[in-house]
Amino acid sequence: MIEKPQRLLVTVDVVIFTLRENDLNVLLVKRKYEPFINHWAIPGGFVNADESLEDAARRELEEETGVGDVYLEQLYTFGKVERDPRGRVVTVAYFALVPFTAVRGGSDASEARWWPVNDLPTLAFDHTDILAYAIKRLRYKLEYSAVGFQLLPEKFTLTELQQAYEIVLGEKLDKRNFRRKILEANIIEEAGMRREGEGRPARMYRFREDAVAEVKARRLFP
Amino acid sequence: MIEKPQRLLVTVDVVIFTLRENDLNVLLVKRKYEPFINHWAIPGGFVNADESLEDAARRELEEETGVGDVYLEQLYTFGKVERDPRGRVVTVAYFALVPFTAVRGGSDASEARWWPVNDLPTLAFDHTDILAYAIKRLRYKLEYSAVGFQLLPEKFTLTELQQAYEIVLGEKLDKRNFRRKILEANIIEEAGMRREGEGRPARMYRFREDAVAEVKARRLFP
Numbered sequence: 001m002i003e004k005p006q007r008l009l010v011t012v013d014v015v016i017f018t019l020r021e022n023d024l025n026v027l028l029v030k031r032k033y034e035p036f037i038n039h040w041a042i043p044g045g046f047v048n049a050d051e052s053l054e055d056a057a058r059r060e061l062e063e064e065t066g067v068g069d070v071y072l073e074q075l076y077t078f079g080k081v082e083r084d085p086r087g088r089v090v091t092v093a094y095f096a097l098v099p100f101t102a103v104r105g106g107s108d109a110s111e112a113r114w115w116p117v118n119d120l121p122t123l124a125f126d127h128t129d130i131l132a133y134a135i136k137r138l139r140y141k142l143e144y145s146a147v148g149f150q151l152l153p154e155k156f157t158l159t160e161l162q163q164a165y166e167i168v169l170g171e172k173l174d175k176r177n178f179r180r181k182i183l184e185a186n187i188i189e190e191a192g193m194r195r196e197g198e199g200r201p202a203r204m205y206r207f208r209e210d211a212v213a214e215v216k217a218r219r220l221f222p
Numbered sequence: 223m224i225e226k227p228q229r230l231l232v233t234v235d236v237v238i239f240t241l242r243e244n245d246l247n248v249l250l251v252k253r254k255y256e257p258f259i260n261h262w263a264i265p266g267g268f269v270n271a272d273e274s275l276e277d278a279a280r281r282e283l284e285e286e287t288g289v290g291d292v293y294l295e296q297l298y299t300f301g302k303v304e305r306d307p308r309g310r311v312v313t314v315a316y317f318a319l320v321p322f323t324a325v326r327g328g329s330d331a332s333e334a335r336w337w338p339v340n341d342l343p344t345l346a347f348d349h350t351d352i353l354a355y356a357i358k359r360l361r362y363k364l365e366y367s368a369v370g371f372q373l374l375p376e377k378f379t380l381t382e383l384q385q386a387y388e389i390v391l392g393e394k395l396d397k398r399n400f401r402r403k404i405l406e407a408n409i410i411e412e413a414g415m416r417r418e419g420e421g422r423p424a425r426m427y428r429f430r431e432d433a434v435a436e437v438k439a440r441r442l443f444p
Contacts, residue, residue: 005268007231007232008229008232008269009230010229046228047230047301047312049230049303053301053312054301074298077314079232079269081271081273081274090232090312092299092312
């Protein structure tokens with residue numbers, strides 16, 4: 001244990017999701033350097049010795065999107081020996097949810113763009129695995145937590161909520177089942193107003209404050 | 223991103239749980255060296271350049287317990303700048319569940335012993351935080367997955383299962399609620415036999431194969 005510990009390169013990679021044009025999108029950057037030059041990759045970079053992992057992830061997120069105060073959660077640490085041809089690199093992966101309207105465009109990479117998760121290019125390194133796991137985690141969390149607060153306006157109808165869920169989950173949901181389950185999960189509450197429109201005014205909802213607080217607490221620490 | 227990346231020390235720490243004497247226990251080692259000499263700590267060590275994180279964790283686990291083929295799952299990566307007085311050390315924490323009868327005693331540390339999680343000494347580094355999170359994750363997983371397969375014999379009665387759950391969760395459970403929830407969770411099934419004893423023979427159960435496979439798949443990859 002004590003004998004000559006070896007220092008390793010440590011990176012953070014941030015899988016940044018948004019809802020855009022009725023699709024779940026992920027932000028990818030085109031690599032300017034070898035290895036995997038001109039391949040698309042999850043944005044990320046090396047961790048500086050004087051910043052925490054969380055700070056490094058938030059820095060990368062801000063460099064790419066111009067926004068910092070959004071949902072960010074540590075996903076998993078990937079550390080297979082051969083995952084990077086430059087040598088041993090351990091990467092701590094995060095995922096972020098960003099309201100599309102907040103994104104101001106990146107400054108760091110020469111080329112960054114949103115890709116629908118169902119129509120992705122070939123990715124650099126083991127980023128296909130990392131992204132697949134991020135999607136799995138997001139879908140899983142959506143079903144039991146208020147993580148969707150970042151993807152919807154403050155107040156919404158159950159129909160709007162169902163549409164957002166269907167986009168993220170990539171499948172149509174049965175209206176009655178969806179309503180029963182989402183109300184049972186105790187993560188939304190009535191906002192005390194109705195949206196006027198065609199037909200009967202629709203009841204508006206919002207995410208419960210305590211449910212959002214729980215999600216936010218978890219983003220900073222497990 | 224590209225400018226002079228700094229190499230960091232990377233360790234794995236393995237929180238090893240077992241059920242012992244009707245208590246949830248965790249294996250701790252007494253540190254032989256500075257920093258925190260003579261303090262108790264979660265067993266762990268530096269990751270070698272030629273081993274994956276998972277391999278390093280399994281190596282530490284085997285060194286401490288003599289067992290390798292048990293439930294091991296990546297927990298979280300802790301990377302605050304000041305968490306180790308030796309300099310910048312990022313640690314990837316894992317948790318393992320070990321049947322107490324399988325443990326053959328460690329060889330690595332001068333002194334290792336089981337501690338009931340409700341009666342812990344002061345721990346080195348940020349290990350109190352890491353352990354608290356490991357307990358939280360274990361309790362959480364117990365409620366919705368078959369992770370308990372590692373803590374019970376192959377076949378068990380619902381009373382035995384409830385006792386194991388009560389020990390891990392640290393609270394008494396209502397018998398009827400427990401039975402309803404555990405059967406609804408679809409992680410156990412009848413084993414087709416009954417245990418003879420005092421009174422009515424008790425129906426025996428086992429964890430469902432698919433539920434255990436799901437847990438095992440997740441231990442190797444998120």
